[in-house]
Amino acid sequence: MSARQDNDLIKEALFREFLRAKGLSYTYERQHILKEILETSNTIKHFPIDRLYNNLQSKRNRISKSTLYRTIKLLEDSRIVKKTDIAPDRYVYEIVEQYNIGHIVCLKCKNIIEINNRETKKIVNHICREKRFQYKTHTFEIKGYCDKCISLSLKDE
Ligand SMILES: [Zn+2]
Numbered sequence: 001m002s003a004r005q006d007n008d009l010i011k012e013a014l015f016r017e018f019l020r021a022k023g024l025s026y027t028y029e030r031q032h033i034l035k036e037i038l039e040t041s042n043t044i045k046h047f048p049i050d051r052l053y054n055n056l057q058s059k060r061n062r063i064s065k066s067t068l069y070r071t072i073k074l075l076e077d078s079r080i081v082k083k084t085d086i087a088p089d090r091y092v093y094e095i096v097e098q099y100n101i102g103h104i105v106c107l108k109c110k111n112i113i114e115i116n117n118r119e120t121k122k123i124v125n126h127i128c129r130e131k132r133f134q135y136k137t138h139t140f141e142i143k144g145y146c147d148k149c150i151s152l153s154l155k156d157e
Contacts (some may be wrong), residue, residue, distance in 0.1 A: 001140065008038050010103065010112060011034070011038065011080050013097075013110075013111070013112040014078060014080060014112060014114060015030070015075065015078055015080055016036055016127055017111060017112060017113065018074070018077070019074070019078075019113075020080035025050055026094065029063050029067050029071065030071050030074070032063060032073065033056070033062050033063065033067075033068060033071045033072070033075075034071075035083060036052055036059075036061075037052060037093070037095070038095070039055075039077070040052055040055055041083055041094065041095045045092055045094055045095075046084065046086075046092040046093070046094050047092055047094070048090075048091075048093075049069070049072060051063060051124065052068065052072075052093075052112050053068055056068070056080060062151075072091050072093065073132075075092040079096055080094045080095065080096060080140070081094065081095055081096060081116075082094060082096050084086065100117070102114070102115035102120040102140030102142070103115060103140070103141050103142070104141075104142045104143075104144070104146075105141060105142070105143050105144075106144065106145055106146040107143055107144065107145060108145055108146070108150065108153075109146060109149050113146075114140070115140065119139050123140075123148075124138055124140070
């Protein structure tokens with residue numbers, strides 16, 4: 001799997017997890033919007049919402065503007081995309097780069113939980129300072145078993 005596909009899968013898992021925590025489902029519309037955002041951001045880093053809307057329309061996705069706006073808001077809240085103002089009343093969106101984000105991955109249910117940005121940044125900064133290393137990028141991933149999977153396996157025994 002390429003790094004890009006890998007990254008897209010992580011974003012999808014993060015969004016799914018975010019929605020589940022809010023009691024929302026990962027609907028067909030939400031899946032399509034996220035997919036379109038990931039595709040669009042490959043060609044244009046900062047994209048206006050109209051561009052997304054037009055791309056969705058050209059692929060015959062019947063997604064209304066209000067659904068798009070609501071979903072973008074959810075993606076912002078889950079820190080997968082961020083909004084940048086470029087002029088009064090004009091703004092663009094971009095994918096939040098994952099370089100300073102860490103993940104915890106459950107080997108059983110494949111859930112991905114995000115590790116607090118500030119925590120990973122602190123660790124990475126500390127290591128770079130200590131090793132006199134100029135920071136460029138990192139991945140930070142802890143693999144193991146989540147609470148739910150542990151309690152389920154205990155019940156089996
Ligand atoms: Zn699990």
